[in-house]
Amino acid sequence: MLNSDMRFAAPDDVYQALLSLADGRNERDAHAALAAFALILANHIGEDAVVFEAVAQVQRAFATHPEALLVGTPDAAPESYQVGGALDSLRKVLALKPAPTIPGALTS
């Protein structure tokens, strides 16, 4: 019901536009700007069920990937280092199925 594929022509420009919601605002007002943005879009969607599904997906994503919310915070640093962690994760990745191709996912 919710389309999660990339649909923007210029995804980085869209991300930049979302960043600009905070331009010239303090943290509280930046929150409010993002909320206003969500409200406008939710109303534009106009289907209650789709909005409920989007809310549920946010809840699920945050519950499944709490580590993502910690990135860049002091709580992200491991209490003890996993020795050999870099090559371990490399071995794990290699054991997985071949990487899917994501159109537009160019990275360095």
Add this chain to the structure above:
Amino acid sequence: MHDKSLPDDRSTYTEYRADPRALRKHVAGTLRSGNFEYPAYPFRAPPELTEGRTGRHPVVIVGGGLAGLAAAVDFGVRGIPCVLLDDNNTVSLGSRSIAQGKRTMEIATRLGIAERMREKGVFWSKGNTLIQDKLLYSFDILPEGDEKYSAFLSLPQYHVEAILVERAAELPCVDLRWSSRVTGVTQDDDAVHLQVETPEGRYAIDTEWVIACDGIRSTMRGALGIPFEGNRFIEHFVICDVKMNFTFPPQRMFWFSPTFDRSNIALMHQQPESIWRVDWQLGVGDDPKVESQPERVNERLATMFGPDVPFETMFASIYSFEVRRIDKFRHGRVFFAGDAAHQLSPFGGGRGGNSAIQDVDNLVWKIAHVLGGHAPPSLLDSYDAERIPVADENMRLSRRAAEFINPTSAHSHALRNATLALAPGHPFAKVLINTGRLSVAPNLRGSALLTPDEDGWDTALTPGNAAVDAPLGDGEWLSEQFTGEFQLLIYAERLDQIDHAALDALDADAVPVSPIVVTEEGGALTDPRGVLRRRYDLHPGSVYLFRPDQYVTARWRALDPAKVRDAVRRALAGHRSP
């Protein structure tokens, strides 16, 4: 190579290098082999010293890094004498740029070094982005297909520089002068006057044009008092080249919140010869001077790799970076290129080295045509007009990747982490993850040198695009047909439908326009699978005019020599002829 140049007092760029000998004392296991022998290029006393006179040269290039050497070879293949002054006597230390983009490989084809680069480099396309040890997503930059080169070749800068030096030695009009430091610069209407210091004494050179390619700490920039200001980023990054006895298919690994370090991010990126580029960001409390000590670097690497994996650290340094450019790249008779003109972030998608080579690719043919008397000096202003917008775009993309990796506000941090949390389940969010966008050939849209279309074309390609490659018959590629002149691609069903007399006349002009003839039935180059026709929307009779740097500058549905000559004049003068 700006390694030993005088520090630029206005620069806040910092770098702490670990002593390579101390780095290599740590050898866990039996691995023991240097991968690259740094050449020591000899100093040879030039005629200025042996004959005790002031030199006169059409072009002097200051700095023998990627930009400087590529410029020297470009003049060399054009048969134009040039002198390159470098204050060092070897290639750049450490790998610096490692991703040689498709556009760079196409330029390298024209310079005659692409095969040598291919032999030494590795192509890879797979990458993985993780949080801690959880895979967020993998990507495969599949080759777009039907182009000779894939998105990029992983080949460290020192190899590319060594290949360029080797190529320069094959070109009699290139004069590479090592251990030669510029100590003074003045210019007037007619010439630039350079003072040069060498191990065997000082001498002076007068030259018509100078290309300053002397890096982030450019002495030329300092000598001309040109400010170099922009955004400074406070984060410090460690960058190492590590030889590791651990083999697997080429991959790129990028970690947010790695489990093996307190850094915000860590990155491993494969290079040829079992060398890995390893980067990590220093933590908030880390002291760059302490963390650049060889023992500390090796300690952190040992934690990453674990006790059973022998490694040898070839190079390590810690740096912070700025994103900035000088206001104008042309200052009278002096042109700035590469890092001397603009500085980008290390996670920019390979923009530093590739844009340096693109800078001189844009500039050299213009200087060549001015020196040959075929274009007015005002053509050289188009270097600023065409390359400054590209530098600005590179800087914009650099800043965006830097903002994603290190958000500068709570709002930006929230957007970034929301993107990361959504990425595993939402394909659109994976695309938004920005740890550096791959450098691709820029479009020179809006340049006054281009001739606007008068016909309709059903292709994304426009004047201002670099030639897009296509496979031709008999294993040939379009990218191999470029000679560094103006060239006219003409397509027809049969050879006898082409006005050969008109093509011959164009080729015999003072500024020759050499033909690339493609036909359906053979007798010339062919396009058996129709890829060229589709990419360029070619109908029988269609023609494309390429500039000497392989950019599309004009195109028509039919060959009209008068229009071709007009477009060539426009590309050389920046205005339409009367």
